[in-house]
Amino acid sequence: MFLRRVLMYDFSKVEEKWQQYYSENHPFEVDLEDAQKPFYNLMMFPYPSASGLHIGNMYSFIGADVYGRFMRLKGYDVFEPIGFDAFGIHSENYALRVGRHPAELTPESIEYFREKQLKKIGAIYDWRSEVITSSPEYYKWTQWIFVKLFNAGLAEKRLSRVNWCPNCKTVLADEQVIEGKCERCDYSVTKKETSQWFFKITKYAERLLKNLEELDWTEITKSIQRSWIGKSSGATIKFAVENSSLELDVFTTRPDTIYGVTYLVVAPEFGGLDSIVKKDRVDEFRAFTQDVEKMDIATRTSIKREKRGIFTGSYARHPLTGERLEVWVADYVLAEYGTGAVMAVPAHDERDYDFARKYGLPIRKVIECEDSELPYTGYGKMINSGEHTGTQSEYFIDHVDEIHSSMKKAVTYHLHDWCVSRQRYWGPPIPVIYCPKCGTVPVPEEQLPVLLPETDDYIPDGSGKSPLARNEEFLHTACPECGGNAERETDVNDNFLDSAWYFLRYISPKNENVPFDQELAKKWLPVDMYIGGNEHANLHLMYARFITMALHDMGYLEFEEPFESFRGHGLIVNEGQKMSKSKGNMINPISYFKTHGVDCLRTYLMFMGSFLEGGDFRDSGMDAVRRFLNRVWEVANYPEGKSSDNLKAKMAWVIERVDYAVKNIKYNTGVAALMEFVNDAAKEEHIEKELVLDLARLVSLFAPFLAEEIHSLKGGRGTILDSGFPSGYEEYAKAGSIEIPVQINGRIRGKIEAERGISEEEIMKLVKEADKLSNYLAEGKIRKVVFVKDKILNIVVS
């Protein structure tokens, strides 16, 4: 045993040196026009709302950057931009909380994020492409997109019962309501009827769903999108209402239970209800609907809550049997879904069953089952179904179009139109003008941007109107068409619109004439790899896809899907515990920059678990990675001299492992392979320069600064990423002997050392010569030999 001198490297000095090198020499700027092998590597830009990037941001960015570095090392022109999602309710709420004006606070936050954090982490950003969504140069084009959507008939202002957060004092999209609570502040959301701008994303529901099949996205992300779109197939069935011109359309996924309908139910908010409520019941009906209205969404949609309803006094006719059916109003039917009315089949639907039992409504079995199974919701043989008795459910559903003129196949989606207006200050004003003569007029392109006024009067008042409505100077304007007095729309756009197209702006962030250069778009888009958290899998990705599709249909983009590949990564926990401010167990990345260094934090974040599934952060793991990096440095400083063939074979193996690990986003296994190599290399007395360089190249994905230092120590110039992905060890990988495990009757009984590529006959000969193994063979007759070349030998003996 020989004692090795301890060689520690001064990470803070090394890191400072290369951070400075990166910021002075811009080695990662890409010539977008001339690049030969374009690769667009995208990560989710942060919103500069809090006191700095948190460890989750860091995790996400570094995971994406490792991929970008890998592609760069492979010789691609990797475009890795970054920016700031600086508008929106999170930034605004943060500003309100600390009592500063968002226009004043946001630039400060950005400055801090950029200079103190993002520029330190060793990412290969091209800072020339930075976009800030709150800058007029950017939101001019956000407004431009609004106008384009408006002109294409995809934006519409309509009266709607929308989600209202009494705390944030704004409307929320359905997507921002989580279990009846506001996504931002956790306050119980209520419904409020107001006039709002909507984007007609539902027009794209089928395409958004269908295209998922072709996308190279993590499965979990696709599944989240699918369930959000929520397609369901069935039929609409028309019921005529007695003594009324009203026809009730219901949507059902189970038209095969049509003979089991014993009453109809409509939602309390259903339009035209007044006409069917019998006069003697009007008061009772009013009281009931008002009561329902008052419920917050969490209560309304709670499954456990007992269903309530009242009979309207009207009857409808069953389209097939002519039977009279009571029409009820009940709080368990939602106006927003399907047609807002349902046919109740208590025997075969749990909700209808509960309701029918409570109010003594008839229950009629029409699908064969035991009485004890009611409500039976499975498919089966139709019974008590007139001429269709004996038909199978599935067959009836398939042929529903042929049964009766009142029944038609239909599809509904859970996806709702995207409510984009926000009654807040900190966002891009919606570029629309209301003229008493000309009506709703979009602001002409040449008048964009509609600047957000600089004002101290920006705090929301809960009136349901944006603070901008109080700004007389902003409010009053001239109609672009007739020049007469007109008023501006005072709501601002949802923050998700800002981020729905930022990846397009990155390729031409300074272009004043177009939102994005179409030639560059052809060359660089769609995005080759997008890595980010699954917490944005629903909203952000869906909206970005929608906007891209719409721009495609208008002829601005050749493709309709913005992100060819997407990888959603997991979350970090701290020592097995979820991080939260209230628990006080937040991990502060900056403090680790100081104690362990950026390289160490990067490498550890990638090593602590499977990136796609998230990981458990532990200080002891940080120390382990610091040891590893020190060993890399130590090995790099070994005297130069011939290395063993074994070590070169190991290098061949590591190269393959790292290649596989990065392509499959299994970074932890890549780091593990590098550790193995370093453990082996440390056992030798000296090392060849080329091996040191190749080690550094692979290490540079995770620990860039240390790698750059080693590269320059060994005489390299520029950034190590330009020196190419390691190769050239193939012959060592092929040479040498390997151990082949030998199984006898499925159990490992020994190992045979043999040349690579050995044949079955040869290895059997060696097995028979080996005492121990031949003893096992002697116990019986060889029935079968299974030999997988270079892998395993299994002999069946009986």
Added chain:
RNA sequence: GCCGGGGUGGCGGAAUUGGCAGACGCUACGGACUUAAAAUCCGUUGGGACGAGGGUCUCGUGUGGGUUCAACUCCCAUCCCCGGCACCA
């Protein structure tokens, strides 16, 4: 309830997709160095049995079955955890 992902040592996690389960790392223990500690280095570390010892045998990837020469991996059943959706008709 439906849909997705998962369950592997004391712990974080590997196993390139049917081919040596537990790579790599942590922790713990033992040792070297040290006046001492830290740091560093070396060794041991899934359970059980046998052996003075090199070792040998055996059980083992939530649970119960199955397919196969061979199963963490595939099939059937079942339990649990995480995530998404959910009075969605």
